[in-house]
Amino acid sequence: MTIDLSLRKHPDAKCEECPLLEDSVFVPSDGPEKADIVLVGEAPGLNEGRQGKPFVGASGKLLDRILSNSGIEREEVFITNVCLCRPKSNANPPTAAIKACSHRLKGEIGERQPSVIVALGNFAAHAVGSWGMLTDCLQEVFDSEKNDC
Numbered sequence: 001m002t003i004d005l006s007l008r009k010h011p012d013a014k015c016e017e018c019p020l021l022e023d024s025v026f027v028p029s030d031g032p033e034k035a036d037i038v039l040v041g042e043a044p045g046l047n048e049g050r051q052g053k054p055f056v057g058a059s060g061k062l063l064d065r066i067l068s069n070s071g072i073e074r075e076e077v078f079i080t081n082v083c084l085c086r087p088k089s090n091a092n093p094p095t096a097a098i099k100a101c102s103h104r105l106k107g108e109i110g111e112r113q114p115s116v117i118v119a120l121g122n123f124a125a126h127a128v129g130s131w132g133m134l135t136d137c138l139q140e141v142f143d144s145e146k147n148d149c
């Protein structure tokens with residue numbers, strides 16, 4: 001079967017199998033090529049879709065404050081989402097979309113070789129926690145909800 005790459009919003013995602021391919025706003029990950037810390041959220045929200053950048057608006061301000069209080073520059077951190085496209089009406093990302101975007105997410109994290117992955121929310125914790133293969137490049141998987149952050 002020939003895959004039409006023009007159907008993809010990200011070259012490493014299986015967008016042609018994703019229910020968010022059409023009628024959704026694509027927000028790419030943000031951060032350096034190598035990063036000690038990777039933050040993984042669920043999916044872009046309204047403000048992220050408008051600005052084309054993850055974790056902006058109220059959540060971004062809170063994140064910037066937490067990072068700053070920890071002595072970490074936002075520019076040092078790689079920020080991504082389980083799904084790079086914003087589901088309509090801020091709905092939870094469908095399972096098929098999470099699956100379609102998972103190869104891309106694993107690749108982006110693996111390339112950065114982080115020491116810590118911070119999973120922001122249930123979807124991220126589940127996605128990251130279910131990948132045995134990531135343990136090779138991780139020293140710690142930090143579940144933000146279990147740790148009350």
Ligand code: SF4
Nearest residue numbers: 013015018021085101
């Ligand atoms: S969520 Fe991921 S897999 Fe789905 S269309 Fe967007 S980039 Fe492609």
